[in-house]
Amino acid sequence: MNASTTSPTHSKVIGLAVAGAVGGFLFGFDSSVVNGAVDAIRTDFSLGEALTGFAVAVALLGCAVGAVVAGRLADRLGRVPVMLIGSVLFIASAIGAGLAAGVVDLIIWRVIGGLGIGIASVIAPAYIAEISPAGMRGRLGSLQQLAITIGIFAALLSDALFANAAGSATATIGGLEAWRWMFLVGVVPGLIYGLIALRLPESPRYLVLKGRDEKARTVFEKYWPGQDADVALGDIRKSIAVDAEARRTGTLAGPTLGLKPIVWIGIILSVFQQFVGINVIFYYSTELWSSVGFPESSSFAISVVTGLVNIAVTLVAIALVDRVGRRPILLTGSLGMAISLGVMALAFSQATMTSSGPDLEGAWGPIALVAANIFVIAFGVSWGPLVWVLLGEIFPNSIRAKALGVAAGAQWIANFVVTVTFPPLSAFSLPLTYGLYAIFAALSFWFVFAVIPETKGTSLEDADTLLDRRARGAEPGVGARA
Structure with missing residues (x-):
């Protein structure tokens, strides 16, 4: 890569990686937003210790399922459409948990949110890896973990702001308890994630996997102007062949x-x-x-x-x-x-x-x-x-x-x-x-x-x-x- 193309290439690819890492932000936000609501949920729904723990942890079961199905969905539908599915699940979970009428209701919406977390945990790093040149893959891949920690911080800060504004997590703001607003505010990052996903190019690897090599070439030429598109496409084809053989013989x-x-x-x-x-x-x-x-x-x-x-x-x-x-x-x-x-x-x-x-x-x-x-x-x-x-x-x-x-x-x-x-x-x-x-x-x-x-x-x-x-x-x- 020559000096004249380094800057624009880096800025475009970094922009895509940052956009993809928003999924990591949602991962951190949704998994930690319950922190400020735990005590209020226990009080409002009259829960014992074991049921409280289950209501908090049940999202993780959804995470496991989301992580398992995300890869298959991504290979069938594409990385960007699966990001949009994750966005919808996040938004639905935020609204449902915030308006939950009882603990069963809350648990169901927490599981749905967990599905979104599981999808984000797989799709975000996969997309970043597939859109990044080899020389930048390690650094850009670390954006996922950084985005998770920022999401955790944002959730904790949001919880504190709502609790302080209301006076406590169980006090009301606009007719709703503060703990409900802690969940409802998740609609905002979920919506942003969906809007960003709509503007992202599809992963070149997915395009080659589906035989759409020319579209993959267009992505490379736009975002990797200093790289040889033919070489990059050849590397992807080899990688896909290796993965196919691994699925056949690996145990x-x-x-x-x-x-x-x-x-x-x-x-x-x-x-x-x-x-x-x-x-x-x-x-x-x-x-x-x-x-x-x-x-x-x-x-x-x-x-x-x-x-x-x-x-x-x-x-x-x-x-x-x-x-x-x-x-x-x-x-x-x-x-x-x-x-x-x-x-x-x-x-x-x-x-x-x-x-x-x-x-x-x-x-x-x-x-x-x-x-x-x-x-x-x-x-x-x-x-x-x-x-x-x-x-x-x-x-x-x-x-x-x-x-x-x-x-x-x-x-x-x-x-x-x-x-x-x-x-x-x-x-x-x-x-x-x-x-x-x-x-x-x-x-x-x-x-x-x-x-x-x-x-x-x-x-x-x-x-x-x-x-x-x-x-x-x-x-x-x-x-x-x-």
């Missing part, structure tokens, strides 16, 4: 509980990412801080700050991952999470039980607050983005798509388990709950130390070979080497 079956060891590595990475309890912070933090003595307005403000911290550390992770490497960052993150979660468990063990719940007296409240944000920092700079990097590197071409689907499914299921169990577990014992998360963080350190090699600077083929050899025990004593 996940293996000797370890029915799966290949490398597949289990992906599953375990995904489960550890969720079992440290990160989504408890983004789904329940406002209720948590209120329950231990912080005023509701302060609890909302704390959640907003936590969302902002999450954005900042994601930017740090993007900057460091190709410089420092995957393994050192993951190990450091595991240590930081284990220590901060242990401190949270200790802090909550000092709480005094009152008629309204636990109360953190003296310095224990600020200590728990600082520890929670250190936990978010440790996760956001390591296990948050880097697990997705590793999942894209460790699987052989022949099983990559299938194995990624299994690993992503494991993430949704693990997320569901943590989210649905937090209310009853925390009601029983907050120290025990955070102690369990701390144990999983410590185990994640051991897993990386013993099993995961450094894949920085290696090709995809070399990376998956390294992981596969370690998974099969071909390299004993791997924990001692960097």
Whole structure:
């Protein structure tokens, strides 16, 4: 690419990637908007701990289904039409949840919203990867994770604004409780996503897949003016042929509980990412801080700050991952999470039980607050983005798509388990709950130390070979080497 074409090429492709990443924003927004509404929903619908947890977590079941069907729909209908389907689901869920008459009604609309999240979680990164030149794919692909964190922050900020405007989440604005407006405002980003999708070009890969090579050439010539369109089209045809062969011959079956060891590595990475309890912070933090003595307005403000911290550390992770490497960052993150979660468990063990719940007296409240944000920092700079990097590197071409689907499914299921169990577990014992998360963080350190090699600077083929050899025990004593 010569100097004269670098700037316009970059600006056009970056624009497409940013537009595609709006799906990630909706992913983060819809999954976290419930944070400020949890306590109000429990009160208004007279829910117990278990049903509250299910109402919050049930969207994740929709996510799993949406993620499974998104790829097939995208290959049948195209990437852009599926984005529009996701937009419609988001809008319908926002309206339905905001106007829900009861908990069953709310659960149904949360599932519908989950379908939209699942679709966005697959289509946004796929579209960005397929529209980006190879030399920019890594950086532009990271926009998806950044957009998710911005969506989380936007949801937490929106919740705080509505709660403060009304006086509390259960008070009314214009005849509707503030918690209902927290859901209804999701119509705005959902509508924006749909309008943006209408203006996006279809993915060149999809066009070639459907035999519409000339339209794909037009996209390349408009958005990749410094690239050879014939070479790009040839690369896509080769990639499609490789994928077709992988679907025909690739299998996940293996000797370890029915799966290949490398597949289990992906599953375990995904489960550890969720079992440290990160989504408890983004789904329940406002209720948590209120329950231990912080005023509701302060609890909302704390959640907003936590969302902002999450954005900042994601930017740090993007900057460091190709410089420092995957393994050192993951190990450091595991240590930081284990220590901060242990401190949270200790802090909550000092709480005094009152008629309204636990109360953190003296310095224990600020200590728990600082520890929670250190936990978010440790996760956001390591296990948050880097697990997705590793999942894209460790699987052989022949099983990559299938194995990624299994690993992503494991993430949704693990997320569901943590989210649905937090209310009853925390009601029983907050120290025990955070102690369990701390144990999983410590185990994640051991897993990386013993099993995961450094894949920085290696090709995809070399990376998956390294992981596969370690998974099969071909390299004993791997924990001692960097």
